[in-house]
Every structure is written in structure tokens, then in C-alpha cells.
Amino acid sequence: MTITKEEILKAFHFRHATKEFDPSKTISDEDFKFILETGRLSPSSFSSEPWKFVVVQNEQLLNKIKSSSYGAASKLPEASHFVIILSRTPRDMRYDSAYQREQQSKAVPKERLSRHLEIFEEFQRNDFKLLDHERFLTDWAIKQTYIPLANMMTAAALIGIDTCPIEGFNIEKINQLLEEEGLLEDGHFTISVMLAFGYRKKEPGPRIRLPFDDVVKWVK
Template sequence: MRFLDLAKDRYTTKKYNPNRKISDEKIQELKEILRLSPSSINSQPWKFIFVADERTKRELANASYFNKQKINEASHLVVFTAIDVVEKFEAQIHQYPLGSVSYYNQFLKPKGETEVKYWMQHQVYLALGFFLSACVRMEIDSTPMEGIQHEEYDSILQLKDYKTLFAVAIGYRDPSDANQPSINPKSRLPLEHIIQSL
């Protein structure tokens, strides 16, 4: 199938089939895909947490506002986190080629800790796009969500040196989900409003 067709089919799932789980094989494939995600200067300032344990998933669902039901019904929840300690990141990138470290030292580090953390978080969003594309290609439905209580997530997952940014519920849609494009067509701005060719 063409990627354009996949893009037309992909949507934010609102209702999952709780009785259908993603196979271990597909979960392992998704983990490897995330490991291979692109990032600026190969920075990889992230950790991805796959939650299948129902008790932990319920705890996180309770810290997710209106996303609670989706998380409880989904097969898995994937939590995307960014390094939150600049010194940890700097120790990590010293394993990389000299050019990458030089770029960081010359252009990023002088901007200060706050800007470096913002930059690291932006890299995690690159991985999100990669992940959502992989899911649709593997016929897995997904719901990216920023509507969560970040500090609660950090506490439940006992994160150290990392900070929760967002989560993605994954699984298989309930056939009655009213948000799927066959029932509720996608609403997007016209091409000429968002694309400029020079």
C-alpha cells in the first residue's frame, strides 16, 4: 500500500477493542523501530517505556484526564520521555563522533540549560512521528496524548534523570469507533494553505 493511502487511513483512535492484544513479535518490532528513530546529531536523548502490565496501565490511566478509557482499553501504553539532566546527556554524547560533540558545544550548550532541554524534547517528537508511521504500516491503531499528568507519570514510573513528555496508546480499534475516517472524514486544511513551492 502506498504511504499516502496509509496517511489517509491513520487516525487518532478513540475507542479500542480491549480483548485484542498486540503480539509480542510486533511489540519487539516497534521497540526496534523506536531505537532506530532519527534525531539531530544522533543525540537520542530519550527513553521509551512500554507498559503492558494492567495494574500499572490503570495507574497511568488515572493520571490521564479524559484519556483514561482509551488507555484502559488499549493493548499497551508507550510513554515517551526525555533526558532531564544535561550532564547525563553530555556524558552520553561523548560516545559520538567528534563533529556531533563539536556542534553541541559550539551551537547548543552556549544557549543554556533550559534551551538544551527544549532541544532534547524536540528530538523525542521526531521519534513520535516515526513511531506513528510505523504503527499504521503495521496495522496498529494509536492515540498520541499530551493530556496527561506528567509529574504523576514520573512518580508512577519512578523516573530518574528523565521527564515524561507524552504517551501513546496502541492497540486495535473497536469497530464502532466513531472517529475512524470511514465514519468521520478527516478535517484538514487545504493543500494551498499549508504548502508553498518556490
């Protein structure tokens, strides 16, 4: 099965940060699993896969999130599905962590693993200076979670489903809430971003983007 360039661009024009969802419409299990699978299959630096997708369906937890996140408050009552994207913390993102050693051993043949881990250390220690501060490792991991975020939004748009990425929350408060719910796995994860899914209640206004030539620079 093929998809045309025109169909892909149509999906990008269709997609917008939906502010109001139609509460009478629900995404099918088949469609939502498809969307999540596009997130799971997303690429990550050094095959680190520093994410987890928490699909929140518990009404009590949704209400707690609603009261703790101004960005989610207006979406949660009407959205069909709500996902919290978690990011792994430095304890799992260091090149020499147990998690990364396991990940790298799955991605690289045994005979090349030792050299690969040396390159991984060089990348973190000297190339990107990620070991200079724990925050750098955290930010590196969180940046990668935006790859599956974008892929899931695009996949949803391709099948006519709306989304809204949400950063409108206090990180410490949401992390505390998620920790109390046992979702951060004893400090192995932190909140990255939230994503609401559903069907738009009304058509959006005109899309505003910079002109193509202002965004793209050709260097010959």
C-alpha cells in the same frame, strides 16, 4: 520488498487518533517489536538519542497512570499496548555530559571527536541558545522524541494497527509517579508523551486537514 507511494498514503489516510480500542484484539509480539524498532532507528540531533520507550504492562502501574492522566483514562482499559516515551534531562543533554561524550564518541571517528565536540558546544551555546536555561535543553530533547513517536505511529498504520498519542496529563504528577516506580533513573529522564496501540472499535469520522496549497509554499 518495495512499498508503493499509494500504499504509504493509504496508511496516512488510515491513521487517526483512535479514541476507542477493541479490547478483544491484541497486537502480536512480532508486530509490536517491529513498531518499537522503527522508533529505535529514528534520527536525532547530533546522534543524541534522547529517548527511552517504556512499555507498561504492569496492571497496578497502568491503574495509577489511568487515575493520573485524563488523556489516558479512556484508552488504557481497551488498548492492546501502552508506551510512555521518556526524554533525557539537561544532565544528559549538555554537550559536555558523560552521556553525550559517549554518544559522540560512537558517532564520530576519534581523530574528529575534539572538533566535533567544539561544534556541538557552539550549536548549544550560541546557535540555539540551549544553555541559557535548563528548560531550553529539556524542550530540545522532548522535541526530538516526537520523531520516533511519529515513526512508530506511521509504522503501526502501515501494518493496520491503530494508535493514539496522549499529552493529556500533568507533567509533575506523572513524573512523580514514574520517579516512585524508579523509571526516571534518578533524574536522567522526564516524561515526554504517551502512546496507546491497538485496533479501532469503530471507523472514525471524516478527516479534516488544511488544503495542500495552504500548507505548502514554493519559493522559486
